[in-house]
Amino acid sequence: MTSTQRTSFPRQGVRETAIAVKTRFQSASDVLSDCLEEIARCEDKIHAFNLVLDNQARQRASEIDDLIARGIDPGPLAGVPVALKDNICTREIATTCSSKMLERWIPPYNATVVAKLQDAGAVIVGKTNMDEFAMGSSTENSAFGPTRNPCNLDYVPGGSSGGSAASVAAGFVCCALGSDTGGSIRQPASLCGVVGVKPTYGRVSRYGLIAFASSLDQIGPLCVNVGDAALICEVIGGYDPRDSTSIDEPFSGLLDSCDKGVDGIRVGVVTELLAPASPDVQAAFTKCTDKLAAIGAKVDEISIPELSYGLAAYYLIAPAEASSNLARYDGVRYGLRVAGQDVESMMRATRSAGFGPEVKRRIMLGTYALSSGYYDAYYGQAQRVRTLITKAFGRAYESFDVLLSPTSPTVAFGFGAKQDPLDMYNSDIATIASNLAGHPAMSVPFGLGANNLPVGVQVMAPTLGEAVMFQVGAQIEGLAQ
Amino acid sequence: MTDQASRGKISREEVVHIASLARLGLDDGELDAFTRELGAILDHASTVAEIDLRDVSPMSHPIALSNVLRDDVLDECLELEDLQSNAPDFFEGKFRVPKILDEP
Amino acid sequence: MSSDSLEGWDLVIGLEVHCELDTNTKLFCGCPNSFGDSPNTNVCPVCLGLPGSLPVLNSRAVDLAMRIGAALHCDIRPSRFHRKNYFYPDMPKAFQISQYDAPINCDGWLELTTGKRVGIERAHIEEDTGKTTHLGESGRIQGASSSLVDYNRAGVPLVETVSAPDMNSAQEAKDYVSELRAILVACGASDGKMEEGSLRVDANVSVRRSGSKELGTRCEIKNVNSLKSLGKAIEFEAARQIAVLQQGGTIRQETRHFNEDTGETSSMRSKEDSHDYRYFPEPDLVVISPDEAWIGGIRSGLPPMPAERRALLGSKCGAGSPGTPSSNQVSTVVAHGLDALVLGALDDGADPRIALSRCANEAVARVDAALHLAPTSFSRLVTMESVGDITATQSKLVLGEMLDEVDQKLEELGGSTGGFGGYFEVDPEAIANSKGFEKLDNTTLARTLDDIVESNPGEWERFLAGDEKVAQFFVGQMMKSTRGQADGKAVISLMNARRDKKG
Numbered sequence A: 001m002t003s004t005q006r007t008s009f010p011r012q013g014v015r016e017t018a019i020a021v022k023t024r025f026q027s028a029s030d031v032l033s034d035c036l037e038e039i040a041r042c043e044d045k046i047h048a049f050n051l052v053l054d055n056q057a058r059q060r061a062s063e064i065d066d067l068i069a070r071g072i073d074p075g076p077l078a079g080v081p082v083a084l085k086d087n088i089c090t091r092e093i094a095t096t097c098s099s100k101m102l103e104r105w106i107p108p109y110n111a112t113v114v115a116k117l118q119d120a121g122a123v124i125v126g127k128t129n130m131d132e133f134a135m136g137s138s139t140e141n142s143a144f145g146p147t148r149n150p151c152n153l154d155y156v157p158g159g160s161s162g163g164s165a166a167s168v169a170a171g172f173v174c175c176a177l178g179s180d181t182g183g184s185i186r187q188p189a190s191l192c193g194v195v196g197v198k199p200t201y202g203r204v205s206r207y208g209l210i211a212f213a214s215s216l217d218q219i220g221p222l223c224v225n226v227g228d229a230a231l232i233c234e235v236i237g238g239y240d241p242r243d244s245t246s247i248d249e250p251f252s253g254l255l256d257s258c259d260k261g262v263d264g265i266r267v268g269v270v271t272e273l274l275a276p277a278s279p280d281v282q283a284a285f286t287k288c289t290d291k292l293a294a295i296g297a298k299v300d301e302i303s304i305p306e307l308s309y310g311l312a313a314y315y316l317i318a319p320a321e322a323s324s325n326l327a328r329y330d331g332v333r334y335g336l337r338v339a340g341q342d343v344e345s346m347m348r349a350t351r352s353a354g355f356g357p358e359v360k361r362r363i364m365l366g367t368y369a370l371s372s373g374y375y376d377a378y379y380g381q382a383q384r385v386r387t388l389i390t391k392a393f394g395r396a397y398e399s400f401d402v403l404l405s406p407t408s409p410t411v412a413f414g415f416g417a418k419q420d421p422l423d424m425y426n427s428d429i430a431t432i433a434s435n436l437a438g439h440p441a442m443s444v445p446f447g448l449g450a451n452n453l454p455v456g457v458q459v460m461a462p463t464l465g466e467a468v469m470f471q472v473g474a475q476i477e478g479l480a481q
Numbered sequence B: 001m002t003d004q005a006s007r008g009k010i011s012r013e014e015v016v017h018i019a020s021l022a023r024l025g026l027d028d029g030e031l032d033a034f035t036r037e038l039g040a041i042l043d044h045a046s047t048v049a050e051i052d053l054r055d056v057s058p059m060s061h062p063i064a065l066s067n068v069l070r071d072d073v074l075d076e077c078l079e080l081e082d083l084q085s086n087a088p089d090f091f092e093g094k095f096r097v098p099k100i101l102d103e104p
Numbered sequence C: 001m002s003s004d005s006l007e008g009w010d011l012v013i014g015l016e017v018h019c020e021l022d023t024n025t026k027l028f029c030g031c032p033n034s035f036g037d038s039p040n041t042n043v044c045p046v047c048l049g050l051p052g053s054l055p056v057l058n059s060r061a062v063d064l065a066m067r068i069g070a071a072l073h074c075d076i077r078p079s080r081f082h083r084k085n086y087f088y089p090d091m092p093k094a095f096q097i098s099q100y101d102a103p104i105n106c107d108g109w110l111e112l113t114t115g116k117r118v119g120i121e122r123a124h125i126e127e128d129t130g131k132t133t134h135l136g137e138s139g140r141i142q143g144a145s146s147s148l149v150d151y152n153r154a155g156v157p158l159v160e161t162v163s164a165p166d167m168n169s170a171q172e173a174k175d176y177v178s179e180l181r182a183i184l185v186a187c188g189a190s191d192g193k194m195e196e197g198s199l200r201v202d203a204n205v206s207v208r209r210s211g212s213k214e215l216g217t218r219c220e221i222k223n224v225n226s227l228k229s230l231g232k233a234i235e236f237e238a239a240r241q242i243a244v245l246q247q248g249g250t251i252r253q254e255t256r257h258f259n260e261d262t263g264e265t266s267s268m269r270s271k272e273d274s275h276d277y278r279y280f281p282e283p284d285l286v287v288i289s290p291d292e293a294w295i296g297g298i299r300s301g302l303p304p305m306p307a308e309r310r311a312l313l314g315s316k317c318g319a320g321s322p323g324t325p326s327s328n329q330v331s332t333v334v335a336h337g338l339d340a341l342v343l344g345a346l347d348d349g350a351d352p353r354i355a356l357s358r359c360a361n362e363a364v365a366r367v368d369a370a371l372h373l374a375p376t377s378f379s380r381l382v383t384m385e386s387v388g389d390i391t392a393t394q395s396k397l398v399l400g401e402m403l404d405e406v407d408q409k410l411e412e413l414g415g416s417t418g419g420f421g422g423y424f425e426v427d428p429e430a431i432a433n434s435k436g437f438e439k440l441d442n443t444t445l446a447r448t449l450d451d452i453v454e455s456n457p458g459e460w461e462r463f464l465a466g467d468e469k470v471a472q473f474f475v476g477q478m479m480k481s482t483r484g485q486a487d488g489k490a491v492i493s494l495m496n497a498r499r500d501k502k503g
């Protein structure tokens, strides 16, 4: 099994890199060259990227170096190599969602987060692989082949932001952006042993994020440490007039909260989310909570029975919204077209050829859930469950500052291990509740489980509770060392 | 698997109808598989359908915002080349499609 | 349809009127809302439905929708948007963002000029679709080899006003649409141009035996592009339904297409499942929840509505009761928002009949320019005609040139009339002078008449003998000789004076 053993490791973090570049200890071009070399060495085995932007990235890095040479501060991410999940629109750079449907589509505009990263001095290195249209938990649903877990190539990296997690874990970049609809940042972060953050819904603009389920989607960072993730959140977050659901609240001070400790912080362990986890994951998790208690946190168990409805509600709401969001891929304006005698046949042929099986499955499920006669029983009812869960969380947060659970019920699993869709959907059991409620949540690596694969601890907080979430997350990171 | 299909809440005819609504052309194998899988998923989802939630209001947005409006001022439009380069069939400045059989 | 074929039957009509709102930009993006630009130039990621784009609601569209609601005496309420999902090439996202279970306006009414009130069920906001044209010999959807789509119109803000089924004749339906149109224009919500598709009408028509309380099965007629078509379409459809029922058949609820050329309605081919729109709340938009202050501001800021303005103008002009020519002129002037011109002229002491005629006959044909003509300029023109400095014919010519000048000035502003609300002063005397329009003195008039009488002795004899028809011949000849400077009335009175003298 030597060929599958870990050969690549995370590189230095975002802040270290930016400081090195700003102080001219290392040029942005050199940082980038290191990245590109590492990609050249290992990408064949890992397949984190759909596209590596060699020339464009080099040009951008040298622009950053020019600015620094002229005494101009390029911003907090000066020369930091960043990867973007391939569902984040980049102007004049292919954005495929790992789907045949968009294989040749070139967006004529940038997502708001892309503009913000560029304004902060980041260097965009490439577009990362993902489950097609972000539907999946293993990155096996990519139309362009799966991504492998850098920790052990025999295992999946998780998903749907599997390419982003792998690109950070493999040391290809300092940071990657992913999107999280039901755990798609946190679960791959957990499986690849990196930090992944899903901010409060509305904190980070969705403008330019290709929609899966609009009321659940949120962009967030995957990084090698908690402080870096806090910085990236500050850079990409904030009000955006192009996103009507964007929150008009300052998104700052996160980095400062990383140093505050957990003395007196009330930590709730959600029994319903711990119970489904495998023994190895439970063991690592319990070690984490014990250590938190030892440094002054008030750790207690809490039962939130309403969360048991989360998975079912999620698998009605997300497909319903997806069925509508993905209806625009009809072969008329952009993307794939497969010829047909008449316009309806053309649309049918295009959509049949352009979407993979999981995407079709969810479109079918969502169309059914919204169709006349079933709306109230399925979609309407699932929206009520959402209220139920949000209220239950609200009660829990009266007694606790943060809630904890394992991010994923298991460590990384093997390719093809989850053939039954429901089995795969169960990977999201601990993460979806935060999406349903719109709350922030993050995954922090803590120890190893079966097969020496990473375990992630999920820290959940109430709406706009990122500060306390980072506060606890940073301590868990410290305790894991 | 036959067990699951019979337990499922969706018939093959319904699957055909849903595929037509969603403009997906499915072959026999796909129709069989989806009938089975959707049945199982819906079976699981029915745990939600069975809860008494008459007094709970539905939540369509995670954050309750209101009156998010923009001023009525012009913004940039796309260039025709941006449209043309991505279009499957662009003709005289318009998107060309095969003949349309139905009115909307 | 003659009224007797309706005997024994009642007609029940409800109308759905789509009105394009007169905004600078589209409903959810900053693309220009303008008609007639070259295809696919007014599009952006949002209105083209590009992956990743998101809608943001235009505040002016909401204001205008609320104004419409206020003018139609509606309840203005908290509202939200839904997605209406269906596939069609003119729908960039394959769903239309529309209001479904919570429209912004509901439960209002509109009063027809006859005094009858028609209920308004709702007036909600939605986005328009793109426009499809068909390649092939017919230019129609049937038999076309392929179709072309232009998305300039996609995302243009619409308000759909749905009436109760309160109308009982084609004439009432036409009256309803003209009154609604006038109200929409008065609100500043629409330019009211049916010919450009700014206003589109769908009619729900059903028939029932006279005296029956039960509603018959209705058919929805689409593609009605003018008031005349609306009348024809309703009459044809009612006759068709009655014929079917009289032969023992039943009416199938369906959508029917009105053919302008044949004047007939025909069943539209549509799929059985096409009405499962799978509505659900639009997650990318938040609720509109206007507070009392906002609604109050809209209601109090509403300009006078057509009924009130007709009453005012009618009384000032001494117009007759509804249906008389002068009353019709008043309605026309008000419907086009040109009453300020007439009122201005009246204040300056001009002849009301002349002011009304110039406005209702000439200015209305060029309403875009007329709306930007300073009332003082119009007033000077009407006064010149009233005191006889220029003739009616000359006055029309001068007005034409005045409006040309306004058009030219608008052009200089960038061609768009949408954003500009000001007036232009144009000097009618300068135009009249430049054309050599001067009042002919009586001597010249008499001398010219002498010449014409001399060349046409036979006709003159007939006139003297009392043949009034030949009088018009002399007026025509006088106009010709004086290049239009002669005043027709003055010529007639001169001729009459001579005949009287002879007698």
Ligand SMILES: [Zn+2]
Residues within 6 Å of the ligand: C026, C029, C030, C031, C042, C043, C044, C045, C046, C047, C048, C155
């Ligand atoms: Zn636009």
